[in-house]
Amino acid sequence: MLKRCFNTLLIICLCAGLSSVATSIEALAVKPISPQKNEQLPQLAPSKEDLSPLRVGLYHSFLLTHQQQLETVYQTAITTVERAKSVGETIGWVVLDLDETVLDNRAYFIAYGDYKPELWKQWLLLGDAPAVAGSLNFIRFLRMNQIPFAFLSGRREAQRASTLQNLMRLGLPTTVPVLMKPDIYTEGKTAIEFKQTHRCGLEAQSGVKVWMLIGDQASDLRGDCRGTYQFKLPNPIYTVE
Numbered sequence: 108m109l110k111r112c113f114n115t116l117l118i119i120c121l122c123a124g125l126s127s128v129a130t131s132i133e134a135l136a137v138k139p140i141s142p143q144k145n146e147q148l149p150q151l152a153p154s155k156e157d158l159s160p161l162r163v164g165l166y167h168s169f170l171l172t173h174q175q176q177l178e179t180v181y182q183t184a185i186t187t188v189e190r191a192k193s194v195g196e197t198i199g200w201v202v203l204d205l206d207e208t209v210l211d212n213r214a215y216f217i218a219y220g221d222y223k224p225e226l227w228k229q230w231l232l233l234g235d236a237p238a239v240a241g242s243l244n245f246i247r248f249l250r251m252n253q254i255p256f257a258f259l260s261g262r263r264e265a266q267r268a269s270t271l272q273n274l275m276r277l278g279l280p281t282t283v284p285v286l287m288k289p290d291i292y293t294e295g296k297t298a299i300e301f302k303q304t305h306r307c308g309l310e311a312q313s314g315v316k317v318w319m320l321i322g323d324q325a326s327d328l329r330g331d332c333r334g335t336y337q338f339k340l341p342n343p344i345y346t347v348e
Contacts, residue, residue: 174240176341181241184321184338185248198254199318199334202306205260207323207342209246210236210273216344231262234269238277239340245321246279255315257284259305259327261298261347264290284309298347303330 191198203209215230249256262270264287271281286305306317310332317334320327323342
């Protein structure tokens with residue numbers, strides 16, 4: 108289940124003028140989503156008049172502090188790997204979540220201000236999200252050091268093609284495991300149950316243990332087969348249970 112988080116990030120919007128924010132948001136413009144049926148969708152680059160406190164708050168939460176926090180978490184993960192290598196620790200799978208861990212969906216939330224299932228599906232089909240700060244450097248580091256890694260996402264199999272397209276656009280490998288939900292899925296299961304099932308399956312199939320988890324949700328890091336190290340990235344927008 109995905110829930111909105113209304114917290115102190117909205118207060119940030121009071122600290123900056125709308126004029127400067129509008130200019131910055133225009134620079135984040137992405138391709139508009141093509142309407143389905145007769146639905147008229149708003150543009151992904153809102154005008155100054157359309158900027159709500161939520162959208163301004165979301166933008167500033169990323170711009171002012173969020174990016175540095177993300178990079179710090181990823182740098183700590185790199186340091187952890189280096190330390191483990193230096194003492195001869197056995198290193199297994201590094202499992203990363205995708206949305207708000209590797210793929211940055213802030214443009215969607217700035218435009219629409221909330222999770223709307225149909226609009227969200229259309230956004231994912233664009234396959235054009237930029238990378239989360241620090242993620243590309245971390246994944247390059249894993250590849251250089253020949254450390255096995257996998258992506259584990261709550262996205263559905265129907266979105267696999269656009270997800271792989273998005274990863275390729277960022278120069279990320281698609282030959283590593285990209286684990287996703289089946290199109291027919293029992294929604295009564297929690298994210299913890301779903302993700303631990305895939306992690307344990309990865310261990311069983313490969314014969315290699317999960318060693319590190321990185322995600323933006325607490326549910327990404329809980330359950331069985333979660334390894335020795337867990338790193339949580341900040342996500343001021345939503346929570347998944």
